[in-house]
Amino acid sequence: MNSKRPVNLDIATIKLPLPAYTSLLHRISGIALFVGVAFLLYGLDMSLSSEQSFAELKAVLTGGFAKFVVWVLLSGLIYHFVAGIKHLLMDIGIGEGKESGRTGAVVTIAVSVVLIVLAGVWVW
Numbered sequence: 001m002n003s004k005r006p007v008n009l010d011i012a013t014i015k016l017p018l019p020a021y022t023s024l025l026h027r028i029s030g031i032a033l034f035v036g037v038a039f040l041l042y043g044l045d046m047s048l049s050s051e052q053s054f055a056e057l058k059a060v061l062t063g064g065f066a067k068f069v070v071w072v073l074l075s076g077l078i079y080h081f082v083a084g085i086k087h088l089l090m091d092i093g094i095g096e097g098k099e100s101g102r103t104g105a106v107v108t109i110a111v112s113v114v115l116i117v118l119a120g121v122w123v124w
Contacts, residue, residue: 022105026083029076036073067123074119079112 016024043061047054060066086108090096095104 017102019101019105022083022086022108026080026087029080029083032076033073033080036076039069040073071120071123074123075116078115078119082112082115083108 043057046057061070086095086104090101090104095101
């Protein structure tokens, strides 16, 4: 084995391309959605338990913090969906090149930002 090979263990100095960041964000949004589903299922259970618990949940969801949490979950869902469409297009051979990958990453971020802002307007 060649022991003279360069080794860079300082992660802060590694420069990743834009498609790598969009792919990482896609994975992070998937994890966030997985965790968020637990809270959504709890809210569904609470809303179906009784009329009183439904009223309590409705009162909680009218607060600012709850609206923020709903917006964050919607944002994760929107980004994950848009990035997933990009990944599906890459699976069928569209946008696999270096330059087209960067263009796809820019389009993914731009479309996601627009849809996330619209979701924020809808939630608030």
